[in-house]
Amino acid sequence: MQTNSTNDTYTRQAKVDWDNIRAQFNLSKEYIHLASSQFLASMPTPVREAIHRYQQALDKDPELYTEENEDPLMQNTRKAVARYFGHPEPDDLAMTDSTTMGLGITYSGLGLEKGQEILTTEHDHYSHHESIRGVTYRYGASFRRVPMYENLAEVTQEEMVHSIVNAIGEQTRVVGITWVHSSTGLKTPVTQIAQAIAKLNQSRDKDNKVLLLVDGVHGFGIERETFQELGCDFFVSGCHKWAYGPRGTGFVAATSEAWQHVTPVIPSFTDVMDIVIAEKERPNKMNGKQMTPGGFHSLEYRWALNDAIQFLESIGKEEIYERVHYLNRLCKEGLASMPHVTLHTPLDDELSAGIISFEVDGLSTEDVVKRMLEQKITCTAAPYLTSYARFTPGIYNTEEEIEKALAAVNSLK
Numbered sequence: 001m002q003t004n005s006t007n008d009t010y011t012r013q014a015k016v017d018w019d020n021i022r023a024q025f026n027l028s029k030e031y032i033h034l035a036s037s038q039f040l041a042s043m044p045t046p047v048r049e050a051i052h053r054y055q056q057a058l059d060k061d062p063e064l065y066t067e068e069n070e071d072p073l074m075q076n077t078r079k080a081v082a083r084y085f086g087h088p089e090p091d092d093l094a095m096t097d098s099t100t101m102g103l104g105i106t107y108s109g110l111g112l113e114k115g116q117e118i119l120t121t122e123h124d125h126y127s128h129h130e131s132i133r134g135v136t137y138r139y140g141a142s143f144r145r146v147p148m149y150e151n152l153a154e155v156t157q158e159e160m161v162h163s164i165v166n167a168i169g170e171q172t173r174v175v176g177i178t179w180v181h182s183s184t185g186l187k188t189p190v191t192q193i194a195q196a197i198a199k200l201n202q203s204r205d206k207d208n209k210v211l212l213l214v215d216g217v218h219g220f221g222i223e224r225e226t227f228q229e230l231g232c233d234f235f236v237s238g239c240h241k242w243a244y245g246p247r248g249t250g251f252v253a254a255t256s257e258a259w260q261h262v263t264p265v266i267p268s269f270t271d272v273m274d275i276v277i278a279e280k281e282r283p284n285k286m287n288g289k290q291m292t293p294g295g296f297h298s299l300e301y302r303w304a305l306n307d308a309i310q311f312l313e314s315i316g317k318e319e320i321y322e323r324v325h326y327l328n329r330l331c332k333e334g335l336a337s338m339p340h341v342t343l344h345t346p347l348d349d350e351l352s353a354g355i356i357s358f359e360v361d362g363l364s365t366e367d368v369v370k371r372m373l374e375q376k377i378t379c380t381a382a383p384y385l386t387s388y389a390r391f392t393p394g395i396y397n398t399e400e401e402i403e404k405a406l407a408a409v410n411s412l413k
Protein backbone atom coordinates (compact mmCIF):
# COMPACT_ATOMS: atom_id res chain seq x y z
CA MET A 1 0.00 0.00 0.00
CA GLN A 2 1.23 3.48 -0.79
CA THR A 3 1.89 5.88 2.02
CA ASN A 4 0.37 9.36 1.90
CA SER A 5 3.66 10.89 0.95
CA THR A 6 4.07 8.43 -1.93
CA ASN A 7 0.57 9.34 -3.07
CA ASP A 8 1.48 13.01 -2.93
CA THR A 9 4.54 12.32 -5.02
CA TYR A 10 2.51 10.57 -7.71
CA THR A 11 -0.08 13.34 -7.75
CA ARG A 12 2.57 16.01 -8.11
CA GLN A 13 4.46 14.09 -10.80
CA ALA A 14 1.26 13.51 -12.77
CA LYS A 15 0.42 17.21 -12.66
CA VAL A 16 3.45 18.09 -14.76
CA ASP A 17 3.43 17.42 -18.48
CA TRP A 18 7.01 16.14 -18.67
CA ASP A 19 6.76 15.62 -22.45
CA ASN A 20 6.02 19.31 -22.77
CA ILE A 21 8.98 20.18 -20.52
CA ARG A 22 11.20 18.02 -22.71
CA ALA A 23 9.83 19.73 -25.82
CA GLN A 24 11.19 23.06 -24.55
CA PHE A 25 14.75 21.86 -25.18
CA ASN A 26 16.39 21.79 -28.61
CA LEU A 27 18.39 18.66 -27.81
CA SER A 28 19.43 16.60 -30.82
CA LYS A 29 17.33 13.49 -31.36
CA GLU A 30 20.40 11.50 -32.30
CA TYR A 31 21.50 10.97 -28.70
CA ILE A 32 20.10 10.10 -25.30
CA HIS A 33 21.44 13.01 -23.30
CA LEU A 34 22.49 11.62 -19.95
CA ALA A 35 25.48 13.88 -19.40
CA SER A 36 24.59 17.49 -20.06
CA SER A 37 22.48 18.46 -17.00
CA GLN A 38 25.58 18.42 -14.82
CA PHE A 39 27.91 19.70 -17.53
CA LEU A 40 26.52 22.64 -19.50
CA ALA A 41 22.84 23.34 -19.89
CA SER A 42 20.77 23.15 -22.99
CA MET A 43 18.52 26.20 -22.56
CA PRO A 44 14.73 25.81 -22.72
CA THR A 45 12.54 27.85 -25.10
CA PRO A 46 11.65 30.73 -22.74
CA VAL A 47 15.33 31.28 -21.99
CA ARG A 48 16.39 31.19 -25.65
CA GLU A 49 13.58 33.56 -26.54
CA ALA A 50 14.46 36.01 -23.77
CA ILE A 51 18.12 36.04 -24.81
CA HIS A 52 17.08 36.69 -28.40
CA ARG A 53 14.79 39.55 -27.35
CA TYR A 54 17.45 41.25 -25.23
CA GLN A 55 20.08 40.68 -27.89
CA GLN A 56 17.99 42.42 -30.52
CA ALA A 57 17.35 45.37 -28.22
CA LEU A 58 21.05 45.63 -27.35
CA ASP A 59 22.15 45.39 -30.95
CA LYS A 60 19.74 48.16 -31.91
CA ASP A 61 20.61 50.65 -29.15
CA PRO A 62 23.50 49.30 -27.07
CA GLU A 63 24.09 52.42 -25.02
CA LEU A 64 20.51 53.64 -24.57
CA TYR A 65 19.09 50.21 -23.82
CA THR A 66 21.84 49.40 -21.32
CA GLU A 67 21.64 52.78 -19.54
CA GLU A 68 17.91 52.41 -19.12
CA ASN A 69 17.65 48.70 -18.37
CA GLU A 70 20.81 47.30 -16.87
CA ASP A 71 20.00 48.02 -13.24
CA PRO A 72 16.32 47.01 -13.24
CA LEU A 73 16.84 43.89 -15.34
CA MET A 74 19.82 42.75 -13.27
CA GLN A 75 17.80 43.38 -10.15
CA ASN A 76 14.92 41.29 -11.54
CA THR A 77 17.36 38.43 -12.03
CA ARG A 78 18.77 38.87 -8.54
CA LYS A 79 15.27 38.86 -7.06
CA ALA A 80 14.25 35.77 -9.03
CA VAL A 81 17.25 33.74 -7.85
CA ALA A 82 16.76 34.95 -4.26
CA ARG A 83 13.07 34.01 -4.40
CA TYR A 84 13.74 30.55 -5.81
CA PHE A 85 16.50 29.88 -3.31
CA GLY A 86 14.60 31.31 -0.36
CA HIS A 87 17.12 34.05 0.37
CA PRO A 88 15.38 36.95 2.13
CA GLU A 89 17.60 39.72 0.73
CA PRO A 90 18.25 39.88 -3.03
CA ASP A 91 21.02 42.46 -2.56
CA ASP A 92 23.00 39.80 -0.73
CA LEU A 93 23.42 37.90 -3.99
CA ALA A 94 26.49 38.55 -6.14
CA MET A 95 25.86 37.66 -9.76
CA THR A 96 28.67 35.81 -11.54
CA ASP A 97 29.50 33.94 -14.72
CA SER A 98 29.99 30.52 -13.14
CA THR A 99 30.63 28.50 -10.02
CA THR A 100 34.32 28.90 -10.70
CA MET A 101 34.06 32.69 -10.77
CA GLY A 102 32.00 32.63 -7.55
CA LEU A 103 34.55 30.44 -5.76
CA GLY A 104 37.40 32.59 -7.09
CA ILE A 105 35.96 35.95 -6.03
CA THR A 106 34.75 34.74 -2.65
CA TYR A 107 37.92 32.99 -1.53
CA SER A 108 40.16 35.66 -3.06
CA GLY A 109 38.13 38.39 -1.38
CA LEU A 110 38.49 36.90 2.10
CA GLY A 111 40.68 38.72 4.56
CA LEU A 112 42.82 35.96 6.07
CA GLU A 113 45.61 36.30 8.57
CA LYS A 114 48.96 34.60 8.41
CA GLY A 115 48.71 31.25 10.14
CA GLN A 116 44.98 30.87 9.61
CA GLU A 117 43.70 27.82 7.82
CA ILE A 118 41.04 26.85 5.34
CA LEU A 119 39.74 23.35 5.92
CA THR A 120 38.33 21.53 2.95
CA THR A 121 37.78 17.96 1.82
CA GLU A 122 39.36 15.51 -0.59
CA HIS A 123 36.18 15.43 -2.66
CA ASP A 124 35.79 18.95 -4.04
CA HIS A 125 36.21 20.24 -7.57
CA TYR A 126 39.45 21.55 -9.02
CA SER A 127 38.03 25.13 -9.11
CA HIS A 128 37.35 24.94 -5.38
CA HIS A 129 40.77 23.61 -4.42
CA GLU A 130 42.59 26.04 -6.68
CA SER A 131 40.71 29.04 -5.27
CA ILE A 132 41.72 27.95 -1.77
CA ARG A 133 45.31 27.33 -2.83
CA GLY A 134 45.50 30.86 -4.31
CA VAL A 135 44.17 32.79 -1.33
CA THR A 136 46.11 30.84 1.31
CA TYR A 137 49.32 31.35 -0.68
CA ARG A 138 48.74 35.10 -0.92
CA TYR A 139 48.13 35.51 2.83
CA GLY A 140 50.69 33.05 4.16
CA ALA A 141 47.78 30.97 5.42
CA SER A 142 47.40 27.21 4.93
CA PHE A 143 44.84 24.66 3.83
CA ARG A 144 44.08 21.08 4.73
CA ARG A 145 42.01 18.48 2.90
CA VAL A 146 40.33 15.72 4.85
CA PRO A 147 38.25 12.73 3.72
CA MET A 148 34.58 12.82 4.71
CA TYR A 149 34.20 9.05 4.95
CA GLU A 150 36.22 5.86 5.19
CA ASN A 151 34.15 3.75 2.85
CA LEU A 152 31.70 5.34 0.41
CA ALA A 153 29.56 2.20 0.31
CA GLU A 154 28.82 2.61 4.01
CA VAL A 155 28.85 6.38 4.39
CA THR A 156 26.32 8.07 6.67
CA GLN A 157 25.39 11.70 7.22
CA GLU A 158 26.65 11.40 10.81
CA GLU A 159 30.05 10.22 9.62
CA MET A 160 30.37 13.19 7.26
CA VAL A 161 29.38 15.74 9.91
CA HIS A 162 31.76 14.11 12.36
CA SER A 163 34.68 14.09 9.88
CA ILE A 164 34.35 17.80 9.22
CA VAL A 165 33.68 19.02 12.72
CA ASN A 166 36.43 16.87 14.25
CA ALA A 167 38.96 18.25 11.78
CA ILE A 168 38.28 21.89 12.68
CA GLY A 169 41.23 23.30 14.58
CA GLU A 170 41.97 26.51 16.46
CA GLN A 171 43.44 28.07 13.28
CA THR A 172 40.54 27.07 11.02
CA ARG A 173 38.80 30.17 9.71
CA VAL A 174 36.81 28.75 6.79
CA VAL A 175 35.39 25.33 5.99
CA GLY A 176 34.81 24.74 2.28
CA ILE A 177 32.61 21.82 1.24
CA THR A 178 30.58 20.66 -1.76
CA TRP A 179 26.85 19.95 -1.60
CA VAL A 180 26.82 17.19 -4.22
CA HIS A 181 30.18 15.72 -5.21
CA SER A 182 30.66 15.52 -8.95
CA SER A 183 33.19 12.71 -8.45
CA THR A 184 30.79 10.26 -6.83
CA GLY A 185 27.32 11.86 -6.72
CA LEU A 186 27.38 11.83 -2.90
CA LYS A 187 25.23 14.55 -1.29
CA THR A 188 26.62 16.03 1.91
CA PRO A 189 24.41 17.01 4.84
CA VAL A 190 25.02 20.77 4.61
CA THR A 191 22.37 21.72 7.17
CA GLN A 192 23.73 19.34 9.78
CA ILE A 193 27.31 20.49 9.16
CA ALA A 194 26.20 24.14 9.44
CA GLN A 195 24.40 23.38 12.70
CA ALA A 196 27.44 21.61 14.16
CA ILE A 197 29.69 24.52 13.19
CA ALA A 198 27.24 27.02 14.69
CA LYS A 199 27.41 25.11 17.95
CA LEU A 200 31.19 25.09 17.92
CA ASN A 201 31.21 28.83 17.08
CA GLN A 202 29.40 29.60 20.33
CA SER A 203 32.68 29.18 22.17
CA ARG A 204 34.81 31.12 19.68
CA ASP A 205 35.56 34.86 19.61
CA LYS A 206 33.43 37.04 17.38
CA ASP A 207 36.34 37.62 14.99
CA ASN A 208 37.43 34.01 14.89
CA LYS A 209 34.20 32.22 14.05
CA VAL A 210 34.39 29.48 11.45
CA LEU A 211 32.70 30.41 8.17
CA LEU A 212 31.07 27.71 6.07
CA LEU A 213 31.34 27.99 2.28
CA VAL A 214 29.43 25.58 0.07
CA ASP A 215 29.93 24.81 -3.61
CA GLY A 216 26.28 24.07 -4.31
CA VAL A 217 26.19 23.80 -8.08
CA HIS A 218 24.96 20.20 -8.25
CA GLY A 219 22.22 20.83 -5.71
CA PHE A 220 20.82 24.13 -6.94
CA GLY A 221 18.01 23.39 -9.40
CA ILE A 222 17.28 19.93 -7.95
CA GLU A 223 17.20 20.06 -4.18
CA ARG A 224 14.51 21.75 -2.09
CA GLU A 225 16.40 23.39 0.76
CA THR A 226 16.41 27.15 0.93
CA PHE A 227 19.52 29.19 1.67
CA GLN A 228 18.29 29.69 5.23
CA GLU A 229 17.58 26.01 5.73
CA LEU A 230 21.08 25.10 4.57
CA GLY A 231 22.46 27.56 7.10
CA CYS A 232 25.84 28.16 5.45
CA ASP A 233 27.59 31.55 5.30
CA PHE A 234 28.44 31.49 1.57
CA PHE A 235 26.70 29.46 -1.12
CA VAL A 236 28.29 29.41 -4.56
CA SER A 237 26.62 28.06 -7.68
CA GLY A 238 26.52 28.26 -11.44
CA CYS A 239 23.11 28.43 -13.11
CA HIS A 240 24.11 26.74 -16.37
CA LYS A 241 23.77 23.20 -15.12
CA TRP A 242 20.71 21.92 -13.22
CA ALA A 243 18.93 25.29 -13.34
CA TYR A 244 19.04 25.22 -17.18
CA GLY A 245 19.91 28.90 -17.11
CA PRO A 246 21.84 30.85 -19.70
CA ARG A 247 25.39 29.62 -20.22
CA GLY A 248 27.75 31.91 -18.33
CA THR A 249 25.56 32.63 -15.32
CA GLY A 250 25.88 31.95 -11.61
CA PHE A 251 25.71 33.56 -8.19
CA VAL A 252 27.12 33.73 -4.69
CA ALA A 253 24.55 34.00 -1.91
CA ALA A 254 25.74 34.97 1.54
CA THR A 255 24.42 36.27 4.82
CA SER A 256 24.89 39.98 5.38
CA GLU A 257 27.27 39.10 8.21
CA ALA A 258 29.38 36.87 6.00
CA TRP A 259 29.75 39.55 3.31
CA GLN A 260 31.51 41.74 5.87
CA HIS A 261 34.48 39.33 5.73
CA VAL A 262 35.22 39.90 2.05
CA THR A 263 36.17 42.74 -0.27
CA PRO A 264 35.69 42.82 -4.03
CA VAL A 265 38.49 41.50 -6.19
CA ILE A 266 36.90 43.03 -9.30
CA PRO A 267 35.19 46.43 -8.98
CA SER A 268 31.43 46.27 -9.37
CA PHE A 269 29.46 48.24 -11.96
CA THR A 270 26.46 48.71 -9.69
CA ASP A 271 25.19 51.85 -7.92
CA VAL A 272 28.38 51.90 -5.83
CA MET A 273 30.25 53.04 -8.96
CA ASP A 274 28.47 56.40 -9.00
CA ILE A 275 29.11 56.91 -5.28
CA VAL A 276 32.82 56.26 -5.69
CA ILE A 277 33.16 58.47 -8.76
CA ALA A 278 31.38 61.29 -6.93
CA GLU A 279 33.89 60.79 -4.11
CA LYS A 280 31.06 60.39 -1.67
CA GLU A 281 31.32 58.10 1.30
CA ARG A 282 31.34 54.47 0.35
CA PRO A 283 28.62 52.20 1.66
CA ASN A 284 29.60 51.13 5.15
CA LYS A 285 28.41 47.58 4.59
CA MET A 286 29.49 45.07 1.98
CA ASN A 287 26.82 43.17 0.08
CA GLY A 288 26.25 40.97 -2.95
CA LYS A 289 25.79 43.90 -5.31
CA GLN A 290 29.20 45.30 -4.45
CA MET A 291 30.70 41.81 -4.76
CA THR A 292 29.25 41.39 -8.27
CA PRO A 293 32.25 41.62 -10.60
CA GLY A 294 31.93 44.59 -12.88
CA GLY A 295 32.74 45.31 -16.46
CA PHE A 296 30.01 44.76 -19.00
CA HIS A 297 29.02 41.15 -19.32
CA SER A 298 26.95 39.19 -21.79
CA LEU A 299 24.00 41.12 -20.38
CA GLU A 300 21.32 39.35 -22.40
CA TYR A 301 22.38 36.09 -20.77
CA ARG A 302 22.39 37.49 -17.25
CA TRP A 303 18.98 39.10 -17.69
CA ALA A 304 17.51 35.91 -19.15
CA LEU A 305 18.41 34.04 -15.96
CA ASN A 306 15.22 35.60 -14.63
CA ASP A 307 13.30 33.66 -17.31
CA ALA A 308 15.13 30.45 -16.44
CA ILE A 309 14.07 30.78 -12.81
CA GLN A 310 10.48 31.46 -13.88
CA PHE A 311 10.64 28.32 -16.01
CA LEU A 312 11.70 26.29 -12.95
CA GLU A 313 8.98 27.93 -10.88
CA SER A 314 6.37 27.09 -13.51
CA ILE A 315 7.26 23.40 -13.05
CA GLY A 316 7.58 23.58 -9.26
CA LYS A 317 10.51 22.98 -6.92
CA GLU A 318 8.95 19.88 -5.32
CA GLU A 319 8.02 18.44 -8.70
CA ILE A 320 11.55 18.90 -10.03
CA TYR A 321 13.05 17.33 -6.92
CA GLU A 322 10.77 14.32 -7.19
CA ARG A 323 11.21 13.86 -10.92
CA VAL A 324 15.00 14.05 -10.88
CA HIS A 325 15.26 11.78 -7.85
CA TYR A 326 12.77 9.34 -9.39
CA LEU A 327 14.73 9.06 -12.66
CA ASN A 328 18.00 8.76 -10.78
CA ARG A 329 16.62 6.05 -8.52
CA LEU A 330 15.39 4.10 -11.54
CA CYS A 331 18.83 4.33 -13.13
CA LYS A 332 20.75 3.52 -9.93
CA GLU A 333 18.59 0.51 -9.10
CA GLY A 334 19.13 -0.84 -12.61
CA LEU A 335 22.90 -0.38 -12.38
CA ALA A 336 23.05 -1.84 -8.87
CA SER A 337 21.35 -5.02 -10.12
CA MET A 338 24.09 -5.71 -12.70
CA PRO A 339 26.88 -7.99 -11.41
CA HIS A 340 29.46 -6.45 -13.78
CA VAL A 341 28.75 -2.89 -12.57
CA THR A 342 29.94 -1.14 -9.40
CA LEU A 343 27.59 1.67 -8.50
CA HIS A 344 29.44 4.24 -6.38
CA THR A 345 26.59 6.69 -5.75
CA PRO A 346 24.39 5.83 -2.76
CA LEU A 347 20.80 4.75 -3.54
CA ASP A 348 19.43 6.81 -0.67
CA ASP A 349 17.78 10.14 -1.67
CA GLU A 350 19.31 11.71 1.43
CA LEU A 351 22.77 10.90 0.15
CA SER A 352 22.41 11.62 -3.56
CA ALA A 353 20.83 13.97 -6.10
CA GLY A 354 21.30 13.92 -9.90
CA ILE A 355 24.75 12.45 -10.48
CA ILE A 356 25.32 8.72 -10.81
CA SER A 357 28.90 7.41 -10.76
CA PHE A 358 29.73 3.86 -11.74
CA GLU A 359 32.37 1.48 -13.08
CA VAL A 360 32.10 -1.50 -15.38
CA ASP A 361 34.26 -4.58 -14.76
CA GLY A 362 37.12 -4.89 -17.21
CA LEU A 363 36.63 -1.48 -18.80
CA SER A 364 38.32 1.84 -18.13
CA THR A 365 36.08 4.85 -17.56
CA GLU A 366 37.18 6.26 -20.92
CA ASP A 367 36.14 3.03 -22.59
CA VAL A 368 32.73 3.08 -20.88
CA VAL A 369 32.13 6.63 -22.14
CA LYS A 370 33.25 5.61 -25.63
CA ARG A 371 31.07 2.49 -25.69
CA MET A 372 28.05 4.48 -24.52
CA LEU A 373 28.63 7.05 -27.24
CA GLU A 374 28.76 4.25 -29.83
CA GLN A 375 25.25 3.40 -28.64
CA LYS A 376 24.28 7.09 -28.94
CA ILE A 377 24.17 7.74 -25.21
CA THR A 378 26.13 10.60 -23.70
CA CYS A 379 28.00 9.88 -20.49
CA THR A 380 30.96 11.73 -18.92
CA ALA A 381 34.19 10.84 -17.16
CA ALA A 382 34.53 12.77 -13.90
CA PRO A 383 37.59 15.10 -13.90
CA TYR A 384 39.14 13.69 -10.73
CA LEU A 385 42.22 11.63 -9.91
CA THR A 386 39.93 8.61 -9.52
CA SER A 387 37.53 9.06 -12.38
CA TYR A 388 34.20 7.23 -12.67
CA ALA A 389 31.70 7.20 -15.53
CA ARG A 390 28.65 9.38 -14.88
CA PHE A 391 25.02 9.46 -15.94
CA THR A 392 23.08 12.53 -14.84
CA PRO A 393 19.34 12.18 -15.51
CA GLY A 394 17.56 15.54 -15.43
CA ILE A 395 14.15 17.05 -16.10
CA TYR A 396 14.14 16.40 -19.85
CA ASN A 397 14.98 12.71 -19.61
CA THR A 398 12.39 9.94 -19.70
CA GLU A 399 11.92 6.49 -18.17
CA GLU A 400 12.37 4.98 -21.65
CA GLU A 401 15.74 6.67 -22.01
CA ILE A 402 16.86 5.31 -18.66
CA GLU A 403 15.77 1.81 -19.72
CA LYS A 404 17.77 2.13 -22.97
CA ALA A 405 20.84 3.39 -21.12
CA LEU A 406 20.58 0.47 -18.70
CA ALA A 407 20.29 -1.98 -21.60
CA ALA A 408 23.41 -0.40 -23.14
CA VAL A 409 25.38 -0.80 -19.89
CA ASN A 410 24.09 -4.36 -19.57
CA SER A 411 25.42 -5.13 -23.04
CA LEU A 412 28.96 -4.32 -21.80
CA LYS A 413 29.24 -7.46 -19.70
Ligand SMILES: Cc1ncc(COP(=O)(O)O)c(C=O)c1O
Pocket residue numbers: 038039097098099100101124125127178180181182215217218237238239250
Ligand atom coordinates in the same frame (compact mmCIF):
# COMPACT_ATOMS: atom_id res chain seq x y z
C1 LIG B 1 31.43 20.45 -7.99
C2 LIG B 1 31.73 21.40 -9.10
N1 LIG B 1 32.04 22.68 -8.81
C3 LIG B 1 32.32 23.57 -9.77
C4 LIG B 1 32.28 23.24 -11.10
C5 LIG B 1 32.55 24.30 -12.13
O1 LIG B 1 31.33 24.79 -12.60
P1 LIG B 1 31.20 26.11 -13.45
O2 LIG B 1 31.21 25.69 -14.88
O3 LIG B 1 29.88 26.70 -13.09
O4 LIG B 1 32.34 26.98 -13.11
C6 LIG B 1 31.99 21.92 -11.46
C7 LIG B 1 31.96 21.52 -12.88
O5 LIG B 1 31.23 20.76 -13.38
C8 LIG B 1 31.72 20.98 -10.45
O6 LIG B 1 31.43 19.71 -10.74
